[in-house]
Amino acid sequence: MYFDFGALTVLPHLLKKYNISRPLVITDKGLVKLGIIARLPIETPVVFDHVETNPTESMALEAFDVYSNSNCDGLVAVGGGSPIDLAKCVGILVHHKPPLEQYAIVSGGISRITGNIPPMISIPTTAGSGSEIGRAALITIEGRKLGFLSDHLLPLAAICDPELTLDLPRQLTAATGMDALSHCVETYCSPRYNPVADAIALDGLERGFKNIARVTNDGTNGDARAEMMMCSLEGGLAFQKGLGAVHSLSHPLGGLTEKQLHHGTLNAIFLPHVLRYNFDYCKAKIQTMATTLGLTDASTVPERFVRLNQELGLPVRLKELGLTKDDLEPLAKKAKEDHCTATNPRPLEINDCRKLYLEAW
Amino acid sequence: MYFDFGALTVLPHLLKKYNISRPLVITDKGLVKLGIIARLPIETPVVFDHVETNPTESMALEAFDVYSNSNCDGLVAVGGGSPIDLAKCVGILVHHKPPLEQYAIVSGGISRITGNIPPMISIPTTAGSGSEIGRAALITIEGRKLGFLSDHLLPLAAICDPELTLDLPRQLTAATGMDALSHCVETYCSPRYNPVADAIALDGLERGFKNIARVTNDGTNGDARAEMMMCSLEGGLAFQKGLGAVHSLSHPLGGLTEKQLHHGTLNAIFLPHVLRYNFDYCKAKIQTMATTLGLTDASTVPERFVRLNQELGLPVRLKELGLTKDDLEPLAKKAKEDHCTATNPRPLEINDCRKLYLEAW
Numbered sequence: 001m002y003f004d005f006g007a008l009t010v011l012p013h014l015l016k017k018y019n020i021s022r023p024l025v026i027t028d029k030g031l032v033k034l035g036i037i038a039r040l041p042i043e044t045p046v047v048f049d050h051v052e053t054n055p056t057e058s059m060a061l062e063a064f065d066v067y068s069n070s071n072c073d074g075l076v077a078v079g080g081g082s083p084i085d086l087a088k089c090v091g092i093l094v095h096h097k098p099p100l101e102q103y104a105i106v107s108g109g110i111s112r113i114t115g116n117i118p119p120m121i122s123i124p125t126t127a128g129s130g131s132e133i134g135r136a137a138l139i140t141i142e143g144r145k146l147g148f149l150s151d152h153l154l155p156l157a158a159i160c161d162p163e164l165t166l167d168l169p170r171q172l173t174a175a176t177g178m179d180a181l182s183h184c185v186e187t188y189c190s191p192r193y194n195p196v197a198d199a200i201a202l203d204g205l206e207r208g209f210k211n212i213a214r215v216t217n218d219g220t221n222g223d224a225r226a227e228m229m230m231c232s233l234e235g236g237l238a239f240q241k242g243l244g245a246v247h248s249l250s251h252p253l254g255g256l257t258e259k260q261l262h263h264g265t266l267n268a269i270f271l272p273h274v275l276r277y278n279f280d281y282c283k284a285k286i287q288t289m290a291t292t293l294g295l296t297d298a299s300t301v302p303e304r305f306v307r308l309n310q311e312l313g314l315p316v317r318l319k320e321l322g323l324t325k326d327d328l329e330p331l332a333k334k335a336k337e338d339h340c341t342a343t344n345p346r347p348l349e350i351n352d353c354r355k356l357y358l359e360a361w
Numbered sequence: 362m363y364f365d366f367g368a369l370t371v372l373p374h375l376l377k378k379y380n381i382s383r384p385l386v387i388t389d390k391g392l393v394k395l396g397i398i399a400r401l402p403i404e405t406p407v408v409f410d411h412v413e414t415n416p417t418e419s420m421a422l423e424a425f426d427v428y429s430n431s432n433c434d435g436l437v438a439v440g441g442g443s444p445i446d447l448a449k450c451v452g453i454l455v456h457h458k459p460p461l462e463q464y465a466i467v468s469g470g471i472s473r474i475t476g477n478i479p480p481m482i483s484i485p486t487t488a489g490s491g492s493e494i495g496r497a498a499l500i501t502i503e504g505r506k507l508g509f510l511s512d513h514l515l516p517l518a519a520i521c522d523p524e525l526t527l528d529l530p531r532q533l534t535a536a537t538g539m540d541a542l543s544h545c546v547e548t549y550c551s552p553r554y555n556p557v558a559d560a561i562a563l564d565g566l567e568r569g570f571k572n573i574a575r576v577t578n579d580g581t582n583g584d585a586r587a588e589m590m591m592c593s594l595e596g597g598l599a600f601q602k603g604l605g606a607v608h609s610l611s612h613p614l615g616g617l618t619e620k621q622l623h624h625g626t627l628n629a630i631f632l633p634h635v636l637r638y639n640f641d642y643c644k645a646k647i648q649t650m651a652t653t654l655g656l657t658d659a660s661t662v663p664e665r666f667v668r669l670n671q672e673l674g675l676p677v678r679l680k681e682l683g684l685t686k687d688d689l690e691p692l693a694k695k696a697k698e699d700h701c702t703a704t705n706p707r708p709l710e711i712n713d714c715r716k717l718y719l720e721a722w
Binding site: 003193195196198199200202203207230233234237 | 364554556557559560561563564568591594595598
């Protein structure tokens with residue numbers, strides 16, 4: 001992890017270190033427009049910029065075609081969680097037999113992902129997903145947002161340069177920031193034994209909570225940008241412990257490809273509802289989080305997150321995203337089956353998911 | 362990291378996973394006597410048990426001979442920091458040209474250590490050194506305790522089974538525990554920017570401080586044993602951020618081979634003196650540590666560690682170890698040149714080291 005203002009300058013050194021002479025840069029059109037790709041210290045890079053939010057298998061196949069046709073020998077993912085996750089799946093496609101779906105967690109694919117993956121470097125331009133230092137990727141295949149997980153998907157290096165986040169628009173700053181915060185909260189509440197992850201998650205929560213409003217209100221605040229980037233990094237380091245119902249509920253909505261719903265925004269909406277749902281199952285932990293947030297009473301934590309969303313100008317109800325109750329009905333089963341359900345502190349059945357969707361609506 | 366009571370049963374699986382069919386078990390005679398080696402789930406293991414505290418190059422060469430003559434193909438280190446550090450250096454000797462000294466940090470050897478090292482599994486039986494999950498090893502060569510550092514020295518897996526620490530004698534429990542605590546304190550105070558390491562170190566400090574007296578007074582307390590093992594693990598994870606003057610001062614004394622001074626005991630003695638020396642250079646951090654230790658006033662932290670040593674029955678002065686002022690005089694220069702000096706919060710000159718030695722005497 002190279003974490004600093006100006007860390008981007010380390011890229012040529014890393015390309016050399018990992019023997020990448022012709023990287024495929026995977027990114028989105030927004031970042032090209034912002035001039036971020038032009039700032040990469042790579043001469044005439046091969047660029048795939050068709051990544052959209054909640055990336056799909058067909059985007060991965062398209063990027064893989066560019067990779068093959070351009071004789072690339074490595075991957076540089078630049079952007080938020082979507083380009084980085086997509087790059088991980090392109091990495092699988094290079095030397096693994098199709099179809100991609102067989103490598104998904106729910107297909108028992110973890111052990112099918114071998115180390116025969118081209119070298120990859122991640123360069124986050126949002127402070128949110130934590131994918132830059134994570135072993136997971138999420139790709140939508142036939143309407144299902146599927147998780148992929150392997151040590152081999154961990155980028156060889158992450159360049160975390162807060163300067164690259166200075167131009168991030170207000171709305172995306174808030175929404176991706178809430179993604180990072182939700183990773184810290186869900187990891188910390190997850191019942192598995194992992195004090196190391198817990199310590200990292202609590203530290204990330206504190207940094208994120210202190211800075212998300214500051215950075216949303218003034219995107220040029222470098223110190224707050226760096227703190228949010230560290231929150232994102234810490235969320236990503238910690239969440240290998242396991243996430244929970246916030247993510248279980250968000251993923252099926254992210255899989256509604258045509259709606260293009262933002263993952264961080266969904267997490268922000270679900271977080272207070274899930275904290276209330278889980279309350280009695282992780283009360284001591286919510287009390288510790290309350291102290292971290294400067295609150296005395298654990299029971300006020302869910303409401304504090306509602307207020308935070310309002311302060312940030314984020315929606316607090318699913319209906320504000322144009323969703324109908326009918327949209328939600330088929331998703332409860334998918335939420336229950338999501339790979340994050342197993343590590344939620346309170347058991348989660350289809351009916352619970354349905355209720356939580358309606359509460360959040 | 363496999364962390365649990367009974368985790369030792371995972372060893373056959375790991376030997377298979379890493380293609381080790383004939384491991385060399387590196388340990389010390391004390392653990393053989395305690396029956397720990399007999400409990401390893403390995404049939405008729407090849408055992409090298411000549412490791413002593415502050416292991417030397419000649420022990421490493423001796424172990425390497427056994428490795429070669431027995432056609433071993435991997436290493437299993439069982440014990441405290443000494444056998445684990447020694448195993449790391451045996452790992453270097455297998456495929457790297459002698460002499461060993463050229464691979465030491467002070468010889469510029471970090472980049473000379475390649476990945477051509479046999480697979481290694483560590484099994485700590487103390488809760489102290491953190492070497493089980495660390496990239497460093499310390500070996501005495503011609504009276505100098507030299508550090509070796511490389512990602513390639515990180516064991517492939519660590520089996521942290523608190524059950525293996527239940528028989529650790531009172532004195533070693535206290536002294537190794539203080540080693541772990543000193544890692545947490547020194548890492549946290551080190552001025553480098555690394556919030557992840559800081560969060561882990563503070564969590565380790567809290568666990569260690571709460572449990573070291575409990576476990577010293579009742580070694581059969583499984584819960585306290587597990588907490589100390591986690592403290593040791595967290596110290597080891599965190600200290601790649603860099604240690605400080607406590608370790609700079611301890612290492613030269615550890616290099617006095619004939620004296621066999623225990624590293625953790627030395628750290629325990631130096632800790633309060635170094636905290637006083639560094640006080641104005643990391644006051645805010647010492648204040649945070651004070652809160653973690655249940656104290657209100659940062660200035661009472663050094664004295665609290667003196668009292669802790671007394672509660673644990675550890676020496677608080679170097680003269681209690683039979684050292685004379687003359688023993689200390691030649692060590693100040695070595696302490697200044699130690700690889701940990703660079704990350705002490707306050708600059709450390711030869712004269713400062715001399716004063717600190719005399720204060721601790």
